[in-house]
Amino acid sequence: MALSLGASKTGKAPASQGIAHRLDVQRARGCPADAETPVRPATIPPSDLRDRHHLDAITLRIATCADLEEALPSVLRELLDMLNGCPESGTAHSSIGELCVVHRAPGQATHAVISPAGIALSAAARERLQEVVRDIGRDPGARQQASGIAGTPGGVLIALTDATDRGETSDDWLWLGEPTAAVIESGLANVVINTLSRGLALHQQQQARHAEDTKSAVAQALKNERRQLAAELHDTLAQELSYLQMQSARLTRAARHAPQEVQALAEEVHTQARRAFRQTRELINGAHATWGDAPLACVLEALIEEFETRSSMVFELDNRIQSLHLPDALSLQVMFIVREAMTNSVRHARATHLRLQLLYQSSGPQPAARLLLTVEDNGCGFDPAEIPAAHFGLGIMQDRARHLGADFAITQPRQGGTRVTLSWERRDT
Numbered sequence: 006m007a008l009s010l011g012a013s014k015t016g017k018a019p020a021s022q023g024i025a026h027r028l029d030v031q032r033a034r035g036c037p038a039d040a041e042t043p044v045r046p047a048t049i050p051p052s053d054l055r056d057r058h059h060l061d062a063i064t065l066r067i068a069t070c071a072d073l074e075e076a077l078p079s080v081l082r083e084l085l086d087m088l089n090g091c092p093e094s095g096t097a098h099s100s101i102g103e104l105c106v107v108h109r110a111p112g113q114a115t116h117a118v119i120s121p122a123g124i125a126l127s128a129a130a131r132e133r134l135q136e137v138v139r140d141i142g143r144d145p146g147a148r149q150q151a152s153g154i155a156g157t158p159g160g161v162l163i164a165l166t167d168a169t170d171r172g173e174t175s176d177d178w179l180w181l182g183e184p185t186a187a188v189i190e191s192g193l194a195n196v197v198i199n200t201l202s203r204g205l206a207l208h209q210q211q212q213a214r215h216a217e218d219t220k221s222a223v224a225q226a227l228k229n230e231r232r233q234l235a236a237e238l239h240d241t242l243a244q245e246l247s248y249l250q251m252q253s254a255r256l257t258r259a260a261r262h263a264p265q266e267v268q269a270l271a272e273e274v275h276t277q278a279r280r281a282f283r284q285t286r287e288l289i290n291g292a293h294a295t296w297g298d299a300p301l302a303c304v305l306e307a308l309i310e311e312f313e314t315r316s317s318m319v320f321e322l323d324n325r326i327q328s329l330h331l332p333d334a335l336s337l338q339v340m341f342i343v344r345e346a347m348t349n350s351v352r353h354a355r356a357t358h359l360r361l362q363l364l365y366q367s368s369g370p371q372p373a374a375r376l377l378l379t380v381e382d383n384g385c386g387f388d389p390a391e392i393p394a395a396h397f398g399l400g401i402m403q404d405r406a407r408h409l410g411a412d413f414a415i416t417q418p419r420q421g422g423t424r425v426t427l428s429w430e431r432r433d434t
Contacts, residue, residue, distance in 0.1 A: 060200055067204025068211055074119055077106055082121035084197045103182030107138050110175055137162065138178055161189055165202045166209060177205045235289045243289065246282040253278040287341055301329045304340050305361050308347065316351045318359055325364040338409050339378065339427065342402050346380040346425040349398060354384025354423060366428055380425040386417045
């Protein structure tokens with residue numbers, strides 16, 4: 006008997022409405038394929054199944070279980086016993102049919118075949134079912150229609166969940182083997198199919214919420230840890246480095262009349278002390294900077310708000326990418342580079358206007374593969390080659406850009422001022 010495909014009632018036509026399914030039922034009953042199927046009322050489920058609380062309890066067991074591969078076997082055995090006791094099946098417990106759920110959890114590449122407790126499918130049958138479901142995954146339209154597939158095992162394969170995203174959602178199928186497939190048009194079969202479909206859909210939602218809660222909890226824990234580390238850095242290392250910076254400045258002044266070697270050594274100690282103190286302050290500020298799922302534009306807007314409280318300059322944001330989300334580590338490094346460029350404009354450029362621009366760097370009809378971030382002011386400008394070694398902000402920006410694999414440049418526009426550009430490959434999240 007051919008293996009037929011169908012869909013459950015979760016947004017699709019019931020499996021019992023498929024022509025292929027009707028042919029399967031006729032064959033199971035020994036009827037010719039062109040024989041007219043007698044019309045009869047749907048089987049009335051037994052009293053315990055008519056009890057809504059009992060159906061909800063079965064659904065709840067599936068929805069709330071931690072591991073489907075552990076919980077489903079006992080549930081499937083219960084449902085199988087119900088189907089085998091259906092008068093339309095012709096079995097009335099005289100023989101045990103077969104059914105199983107073919108399940109793929111989110112993030113997994115392969116499907117697991119889950120059988121009822123006490124019943125094990127052969128290895129060949131399990132591999133065949135996995136192969137059929139895998140082939141359906143290559144043709145999403147196949148799950149929307151009923152069609153025959155040659156080979157064994159025979160029976161009916163029904164989609165229980167709508168796996169629209171193969172990587173982020175689960176994918177579940179119900180297989181009914183002979184003689185269980187004979188009851189596919191019964192009211193009891195629809196009860197079983199809908200109970201499984203509802204339970205698995207709710208389990209999928211529950212797992213998605215759990216994953217989101219776990220992600221949020223981890224993010225909050227990391228945020229708290231970073232803030233605690235920032236507080237410890239501020240109270241210990243930052244204080245020591247601040248003292249070292251002041252003392253090294255005194256040493257530099259005291260060494261003005263000392264030999265040239267001593268003066269150079271004192272100046273080097275002071276430069277390194279300043280550099281270490283500044284980097285520590287950046288680490289402390291970065292530990293407090295968390296944007297979650299906010300786009301890069303929010304990071305730039307936060308920087309503008311920060312500098313507007315410290316300067317009378319006019320700041321402008323020209324954002325041509327509305328929803329660009331970067332990994333936290335990348336956003337943090339970009340923020341450090343932009344903050345350093347803005348700081349230099351406020352302190353040294355004697356500028357009145359600063360413009361931040363974010364856009365895609367496109368070359369031809371192909372989708373843009375790089376992003377371009379520009380910081381430009383209308384100040385006095387400068388020659389990077391003439392910057393004293395003691396002013397190490399430019400070197401820090403270059404190091405950060407190199408760490409990101411980004412192109413970094415400082416130029417002087419024809420109209421004057423300074424332009425800092427940062428360009429890197431798209432790494433959206």
